[in-house]
Amino acid sequence: xxxxxxxxxxxxxxxxxxxxxxxxxxxxxxxxxxxxxxxxxxxxxxxxxxxxxxxxxxxxxxxxxxxxxxxxxxxxxxxxxxxxxxxxxxxxxxxxxxxxxxxxxxxxxxxxxxxxxxxxx
Amino acid sequence: xxxxxxxxxxxxxxxxxxxxxxxxxxxxxxxxxxxxxxxxxxxxxxxxxxxxxxxxxxxxxxxxxxxxxxxxxxxxxxxxxxxxxxxxxxxxxxxxxxxxxxxxxxxxxxxxxxxxxxxxx
Numbered sequence: 514x515x516x517x518x519x520x521x522x523x524x525x526x527x528x529x530x531x532x533x534x535x536x537x538x539x540x541x542x543x544x545x546x547x548x549x550x551x552x553x554x555x556x557x558x559x560x561x562x563x564x565x566x567x568x569x570x571x572x573x574x575x576x577x578x579x580x581x582x583x584x585x586x587x588x589x590x591x592x593x594x595x596x597x598x599x600x601x602x603x604x605x606x607x608x609x610x611x612x613x614x615x616x617x618x619x620x621x622x623x624x625x626x627x628x629x630x631x632x633x634x
Numbered sequence: 635x636x637x638x639x640x641x642x643x644x645x646x647x648x649x650x651x652x653x654x655x656x657x658x659x660x661x662x663x664x665x666x667x668x669x670x671x672x673x674x675x676x677x678x679x680x681x682x683x684x685x686x687x688x689x690x691x692x693x694x695x696x697x698x699x700x701x702x703x704x705x706x707x708x709x710x711x712x713x714x715x716x717x718x719x720x721x722x723x724x725x726x727x728x729x730x731x732x733x734x735x736x737x738x739x740x741x742x743x744x745x746x747x748x749x750x751x752x753x754x755x
């Protein structure tokens with residue numbers, strides 16, 4: 514095995530659009546996805562799985578029906594399954610999501626922010 | 635939910651020992667573990683699972699029987715299940731591991747570097 518490491522900055526340089534997760538790695542049946550976020554996402558939940566947010570660069574928040582959590586570079590948070598949440602970021606923020614393969618970014622709240630799934634870069 | 639984010643630097647300030655994974659988060663049946671590494675680990679594999687290495691700070695390498703991969707800050711690598719590997723770092727390096735709950739750090743190569751499992755900080 515003489516494979517190369519996966520470099521976040523190099524992968525992030527390959528796309529610009531917001532709220533459109535790009536898969537960079539798979540571990541068992543889980544995927545690691547880079548996302549650039551800015552502005553408001555939609556309220557949604559994931560009925561069958563927790564979801565991990567890791568901030569690579571910038572700042573964001575995850576709003577809940579009864580509060581919110583703020584995340585900066587070098588911080589992570591686990592949104593429990595079934596908990597409604599709405600991510601947002603005032604300025605562009607780069608994050609790494611970890612979740613099972615097949616999870617749709619908007620959960621069941623399908624709409625214009627629903628991204629194509631399983632897009633690798 | 636008014637929980638706080640999990641801050642890697644704050645968690646890393648809470649321990650000093652090497653090769654002793656500390657759990658900081660759980661997602662479904664997976665755990666996120668911070669580890670400080672320096673020097674040579676032991677050859678081992680994990681028969682039942684892939685293992686993710688994400689470098690938070692510093693540099694490390696993962697040696698394989700037929701090559702190696704070098705990892706710096708902001709890089710990750712997935713070691714496939716069943717593949718023998720030996721992590722090492724010339725200088726102290728801080729990493730985030732992602733793997734299923736219950737994985738022993740040395741696989742079946744039990745010895746003095748085998749760490750207590752499921753230790754949270």
